[in-house]
Every structure is written in structure tokens, then in C-alpha cells.
Amino acid sequence: MKFLKKYPRLYNFLKDFKSILREALAPSKAAKFKGWYGMTLYTDPPWISTDLKQDSLEHQFKLVDIFTKNSVEDGSMKLIQFDHYNLDTIKILSELTWRHYIVFWSSYYAARNTKSNIKGMVEVGVADGLTLNYAFHALECYGFEFHGYLYDTWDEVVLENPSTKGTETQYDYLDINTTKSNLKKFEEKLTFKQGFIPDTFTGDQEPETISWLHIDLNSSPPTLDTLNYYWDRLESGGVVLFDDYAQPAYIDTKRAVDVWLLDKTDGVILQIPSSQAIIFKV
Numbered sequence: 001m002k003f004l005k006k007y008p009r010l011y012n013f014l015k016d017f018k019s020i021l022r023e024a025l026a027p028s029k030a031a032k033f034k035g036w037y038g039m040t041l042y043t044d045p046p047w048i049s050t051d052l053k054q055d056s057l058e059h060q061f062k063l064v065d066i067f068t069k070n071s072v073e074d075g076s077m078k079l080i081q082f083d084h085y086n087l088d089t090i091k092i093l094s095e096l097t098w099r100h101y102i103v104f105w106s107s108y109y110a111a112r113n114t115k116s117n118i119k120g121m122v123e124v125g126v127a128d129g130l131t132l133n134y135a136f137h138a139l140e141c142y143g144f145e146f147h148g149y150l151y152d153t154w155d156e157v158v159l160e161n162p163s164t165k166g167t168e169t170q171y172d173y174l175d176i177n178t179t180k181s182n183l184k185k186f187e188e189k190l191t192f193k194q195g196f197i198p199d200t201f202t203g204d205q206e207p208e209t210i211s212w213l214h215i216d217l218n219s220s221p222p223t224l225d226t227l228n229y230y231w232d233r234l235e236s237g238g239v240v241l242f243d244d245y246a247q248p249a250y251i252d253t254k255r256a257v258d259v260w261l262l263d264k265t266d267g268v269i270l271q272i273p274s275s276q277a278i279i280f281k282v
């Protein structure tokens, strides 16, 4: 079939057709997960194992994932970042399930492995609050006290990816009130820091120590600003989770993070096939 690669549309059509046919003829060999960036897995994802215990992380995640999809369907959660482009949000959420499992798992792991009584949970690049919905539910499920610090412009912002997309302006359609409404359940535990990073790293209403830091900015300079600002405040046992680490469009972020990490003796990075990466703080 290799010579057909000269005709990409025909090649992709035949490839899809072949996999549909294979799955129809041998359902036991069907893909168990199809997601983001064409990730196709034939292994069982943790949340669909048949003998999940009620209080297992996998089962709790599955409940939160169902709750999230129901909230989107009944309109109580609005995801403007997908609605703005008329995308099929439920389909996207399904494709993002592995990503959300990692968010859930890393939040729980960081909470369990840090000493603070109130876990500092920081996200830079919040948009509608989708990731934080999973992170906060993970802590709630296991009874951890926490406080969330949410950084975003919720307005147009300049993104810098010099090697790929160059300089772009995006996200003028976001609305902080939608994010507040999506996360209303946790409102007493939240501090919103609206504005451009690094300008919002002011020291005002910010934590001295944190357990979990999620960086999802789609832009390399503020990613570095965030690492420089928060690394020393990250407790031993805590984690930094990156959303954009291995996506080709954000290669500048990966390069910048890898160089930044070179002289850190207290961090070990793990890249994950979902395109995320986790730095575990020793």
C-alpha cells in the first residue's frame, strides 16, 4: 500500500476502511481507545477495566468523567473553547479521556505525596476550567483540602511559538464568568488571577507552597516564566504537568523546558504518549 502514499486522501480512506473492516470482523482486536493526535490504543484503558473497586482512582475518575459529559450535555458546563469553533464537544471530550485521566491521577498523586495541609493547586492557562474540573474533583473524591490559583487573561493574548506558528493572537472569545460558573461548586476555594503572565506574578494572593502545577499556555515564554516563578514553591513530592510538551506545533515549549531542566537536580521528567509530560519533584 506504500505507493498509495502519493495520494494521501485515497491512502487515508483505505487505511480507515481497513481498520473498520478489521474491527467488524474481529471485535476483540478493535482499538480500545482513539484519541487526541491520532492516538490509537489496543490496550485496556484503566477506567474501563471490568473489576473496578468503588473507591479506586480509576472508578472515581470514570464517575467524574461521566458527570462532566452530562454537565456539558445539560448545559450546566459550557466549553467556549470548543463551542466557538462549532466542534462536537462530547466527541472531543471522549478523545481527551486519557489526558483527563492523567490530570486526575497527577492531582491525586501530588496531594498524597506532599506534606501541606491545604494543597496549593495552580493552573496557568485555564480557559473554561475543563482541566481544573478533573483536578479538583480528584482532590474532593479523596477528602484533600485545597486552594486553586487560576491564571489566564480570559481575553485576547499573544502566543509565541517561533519555530512553528510564529506570533499569534487568540482567545478573545473566552469569558471569566463562564469559568466561574463551570467551577461554581469549588468557588470558595478559588483565587482568579486575570491578566498576562508574567505580569500577574505579583506576590499578591499567591501561595507560598504548592503541590500541583498545570502549565497549558500554548506559548513558550510564559511557560518558562511560570517554571521560574513556581519551581521553588513546589513541594517535594509535587508535580508539574505539561499539556503541550510533545505536540509538534509547540516544539518550542518542549525545547525550552528541556533546557530549563538541565541544571535542576530535584526534578525528573516523564513524557507520556498523550503528548503531556510530568516533572516529579524529588
Ligand SMILES: C[S@@+](CC[C@H](N)C(=O)[O-])C[C@H]1O[C@@H](n2cnc3c(N)ncnc32)[C@H](O)[C@@H]1O
Binding pocket: 124, 125, 126, 127, 128, 129, 130, 131, 151, 152, 153, 154, 155, 157, 158, 159, 171, 174, 195, 196, 197, 198, 216, 217, 218, 219, 222
Ligand atoms: C489551551 S488553553 C487552556 C485550556 C485549559 N487548560 C483546558 O484544558 O481547558 C490556553 C490558555 O492559555 C492562556 N494564555 C496563553 N498565554 C497566556 C499568558 N501569557 N498569560 C495568561 N494567559 C495566557 C490563553 O488565554 C488560553 O486560555
